[in-house]
Amino acid sequence: MFTSINPATGEEAATFEALDDEAIEAALARAEAAYRSWRVSELAQRTTLLSAIADQFEANKQHLAETATSEMGKTLASAVAEVEKCIAGFRYYAAKGAAHLEPVETRTASGRAVAHWLPLGPVLAVMPWNFPYWQVVRWLAPTILAGNVGLLKHASLTQGCAALIQQMVSAAGAPDGVFQNLAIKSDKVSRIIADERVAAVTLTGSEGAGAKVAEAAGKALKKVVLELGGSDPFVVMPSADLDAAVKAAVRARVQNAGQSCICAKRMIVHADVYDSFLEKFTAAMLAVKIGDPMQDGIEMGPLSSVEQRDTVLEQLERAIADGAKLVGGEKIEREGAWMSAGVLTQVDPEADFAQEEIFGPVAMVFKADDIDAAIALANDVPFGLGSSVWTRDQAEIDRFVRDVESGMLAVNQMLASTPEAPFGGVKRSGHGRELGPWGLHEFMNLKAVMLPDWG
CATH class of the missing domain: 3.40.605.10 (Aldehyde Dehydrogenase; Chain A, domain 1)
Structure with missing residues (x-):
């Protein structure tokens, strides 16, 4: 039954x-x-x-x-x-x-x-x-x-x-x-x-x-x-359209209440634009409209089950215990599988939870000093499903295409499947x-x- x-x-x-x-x-x-x-x-x-x-x-x-x-x-x-x-x-x-x-x-x-x-x-x-x-x-x-x-x-x-x-x-x-x-x-x-x-x-x-x-x-x-699974990187470089990148990053994390294999979960942001991105991204995540998923204008409903919601909350508890800072990402006290969208910063890339997929509406945000550091962070997980990179520099795009370990890569857009293009990943x-x-x-x-x- x-x-x-x-x-x-x-x-x-x-x-x-x-x-x-x-x-x-x-x-x-x-x-x-x-x-x-x-x-x-x-x-x-x-x-x-x-x-x-x-x-x-x-x-x-x-x-x-x-x-x-x-x-x-x-x-x-x-x-x-x-x-x-x-x-x-x-x-x-x-x-x-x-x-x-x-x-x-x-x-x-x-x-x-x-x-x-x-x-x-x-x-x-x-x-x-x-x-x-x-x-x-x-x-x-x-x-x-x-x-x-x-x-x-x-x-x-x-x-x-x-x-x-x-x-x-x-x-x-x-x-x-x-x-x-x-x-x-x-x-x-x-x-x-x-x-x-x-x-x-x-x-x-x-x-x-x-x-x-x-x-x-x-x-x-x-x-x-x-x-x-996937723990897709979302890389933002200094030449990116920051407002467009923030909008896409928020959509990636709250779409399907964050329960999508190919939507970005780790925001990797160049140091030159890190503070500006983080401020805008955090504000937008906290402003996500949560409510009855049958109603118009709602951006995020509940997670798929109480068990799935509690799995995400347990991951966040481990992240905080390892020194990460969490804004939002809280259980909402009402019947059903509800929680708010959230942002994790000061994350240790070597921590166990940082190597996992967070299948819920919470993003990890990392700072990268240059493109080499950004690529290293992007590849520093066992997954290789999708990725998204934001830059107007063609040489940087060429580097990301060559060096990011993923089955799919989106440039200046949120990654999404389409009937015409191959879908799948590498690594785990x-x-x-x-x-x-x-x-x-x-x-x-x-x-x-x-x-x-x-x-």
Whole structure:
């Protein structure tokens, strides 16, 4: 049994029955049967289905958004924006995806080789609660286009969102078994990965969850893509537009109540502009409008759960014990998972907590004497997901592109995913890529066909 708790009120929102072993076996059998026919379907049928799913998301946008807000606390405005991003993702692959599957021919010493992209089979996705639709769609859309079929294990917190995704896909006319939502607990995942009918697995989540899934996939010798945590640097140099940088930094930390893998968590500011940035940034963080996430004009709702809020507060207690100074970042005494936005300064980069991801609305701010120090600080964590740099100096931009250890880098803007660009990290932030042609190809067989040269 799953129970959804509204983090804004602490009240029970809904309950969902978990699948038993017999139901899981039936789902795997349906996936195998669906794959046998879907793998040879015409590309036009797949792209038509993607467009139809986008239409369903469009028609049910408000309901989808309200469900996400009630289940994990993001503001309704941001939930609507997430659904709109999903629509764009489905439409991107519907319009552009077929071109990414065109065979590619090259000359060989003995004739020709033609590389064909072919599907692999059922793909299991283990997905988190923080972007309950978009995290799924950036896997599901290329899965459908590739000719694979999808099995979703969603987070316990967002089973209502998972059920709605199933409804959208079914209402769009997807053949039975092309996509299935599996309402299961985490202890069932390893068994499904090991099943010979499952071809591959992808996970977005914590390092711990990623290690378990990678271990299970490794034992089964199956492809795995992992998008794990991040403690992204946000580097501000003297030539930056400081007001724009402050605005983006605040948005990065309070978006989704700070519960986003790729939004900046460590502000690394050049000494020449440190004091000015810190003053403006702190004032803006303390002014963040917190309240009912269903209401207009609210910038930040609750965290996803009381447990998640308390995890962040425990990290802050350790930071203060190690000598850091905290402004804001306090528990708000009301029912639900509430806390205020905050700023940590005087942080020891070597402290244990400084090496962790703070998955909540609190930023660490560091001072760097020069670009070398800024890059060293940016790289001084085990993560390497995204990064953001603010400078008008092209030579500095070139240095950051070359030397910052991350899978993604944004210049003079807040980092955000987009359907057209590759998404993923390095180091302990995982491996593999989602989105664009790169995400489409991750779970496909690149088959080389060797042909004679007939003249």
